[in-house]
Amino acid sequence: MNSRTPPNTAPSSTPASLGDPTHTHPDMSTPNAQPQPPSGASSGVSGARVPSLGAAVSHHERARARESAIVAKEFSSWYGAFQALHSLSIDIPLREVTAFIGPSGCGKSTFLRWMNRMNDTIPTAKAAGLLTLGGRDILAQTVDVVELRRRVGMVFQKPNPFPKSIYDNVAYGARLHRNMSRGDLDDLVEQALRAAALWNEVKDRLRASALGLSGGQQQRLCIARAIAVGPEVLLMDEPCSALDPRSTAAIEELISHLAEEYTIVIVTHNMQQAARVSDRTAFFFEGRLVEYDETETIFTRPANKQTEDYVTGRFG
Ligand SMILES: Nc1ncnc2c1ncn2[C@@H]1O[C@H](COP(=O)(O)OP(=O)(O)OP(=O)(O)O)[C@@H](O)[C@H]1O
Ligand SMILES: [Mg+2]
Numbered sequence: 001m002n003s004r005t006p007p008n009t010a011p012s013s014t015p016a017s018l019g020d021p022t023h024t025h026p027d028m029s030t031p032n033a034q035p036q037p038p039s040g041a042s043s044g045v046s047g048a049r050v051p052s053l054g055a056a057v058s059h060h061e062r063a064r065a066r067e068s069a070i071v072a073k074e075f076s077s078w079y080g081a082f083q084a085l086h087s088l089s090i091d092i093p094l095r096e097v098t099a100f101i102g103p104s105g106c107g108k109s110t111f112l113r114w115m116n117r118m119n120d121t122i123p124t125a126k127a128a129g130l131l132t133l134g135g136r137d138i139l140a141q142t143v144d145v146v147e148l149r150r151r152v153g154m155v156f157q158k159p160n161p162f163p164k165s166i167y168d169n170v171a172y173g174a175r176l177h178r179n180m181s182r183g184d185l186d187d188l189v190e191q192a193l194r195a196a197a198l199w200n201e202v203k204d205r206l207r208a209s210a211l212g213l214s215g216g217q218q219q220r221l222c223i224a225r226a227i228a229v230g231p232e233v234l235l236m237d238e239p240c241s242a243l244d245p246r247s248t249a250a251i252e253e254l255i256s257h258l259a260e261e262y263t264i265v266i267v268t269h270n271m272q273q274a275a276r277v278s279d280r281t282a283f284f285f286e287g288r289l290v291e292y293d294e295t296e297t298i299f300t301r302p303a304n305k306q307t308e309d310y311v312t313g314r315f316g
Contacts, residue, residue, distance in 0.1 A: 216247025
């Protein structure tokens with residue numbers, strides 16, 4: 001999509017490479033990365049969710065038992081000379097909800113946008129360190145960015161449906177990535193709309209413009225559009241901040257359902273929301289990852305005073 005030189009080169013004053021032996025540059029497209037239709041929210045758990053290991057198992061062992069979706073190691077990024085992210089290391093588990101919290105400007109969106117190379121469109125944006133999806137380097141020059149964005153979908157703060165019909169919005173990615181019969185496409189659109197908890201509200205007006213939907217419906221449509229291409233990870237950057245409490249509740253419930261199948265990273269300024277929907281929470285401050293732990297720990301007994309001040313509303 002973007003032919004600019006991939007941004008995995010740091011400014012000259014910074015280390016260009018970690019020298020990590022795993023920092024190879026394979027192509028993202030693997031034979032087993034074929035698009036899979038979503039199986040619908042009501043169809044229950046698919047794949048291996050990490051089993052509950054019980055209270056006797058140490059936190060450390062639980063952590064090791066988790067499979068990782070996205071891993072960053074000493075990951076830094078810049079906009080020109082300004083360093084926005086400072087040597088972050090984080091392990092985002094598969095099929096869990098991870099919340100990113102922290103005051104405005106601390107780098108949450110920047111980090112999210114590196115995960116599907118949205119920053120490629122910003123000429124001054126550069127990164128260094130390791131960032132992987134399923135063990136493969138996201139920053140590699142050989143990455144097929146279109147395929148990467150199919151695997152790592154994004155939902156934005158402001159719902160951004162295309163000025164097309166409801167049906168065409170959901171079918172858009174499938175038409176781009178997959179060669180499907182009309183009947184299969186119809187099924188896929190229905191499955192994605194059901195998974196996004198929107199089907200019942202729109203099934204009789206699939207050919208109507210998406211722009212005629214309410215804000216909360218538009219956001220669920222954007223989620224349906226994102227999941228119709230069979231992603232592994234869904235990045236959500238303040239997905240509820242433009243929504244009323246009822247639509248927010250609908251999206252939060254949806255997030256919990258979707259986490260049975262997808263890895264979800266959600267940025268939120270709403271502490272109650274982070275506490276309600278996420279399994280793990282990462283607190284960022286001025287481009288640094290201050291603390292990352294089980295959500296319950298972050299909200300009840302954080303290790304860091306800054307985290308405590310932020311989650312209790314004392315600053316930010
Ligand atoms: N395109 C850009 N060019 C230059 N600087 C940028 C750009 N985008 C973001 N920044 C800077 O990078 C830093 C991190 O911004 P980012 O948008 O990631 O913060 P954020 O944590 O998402 O904030 P918010 O909660 O307000 O959305 C800020 O200082 C911001 O001004
Ligand atoms: Mg942001």
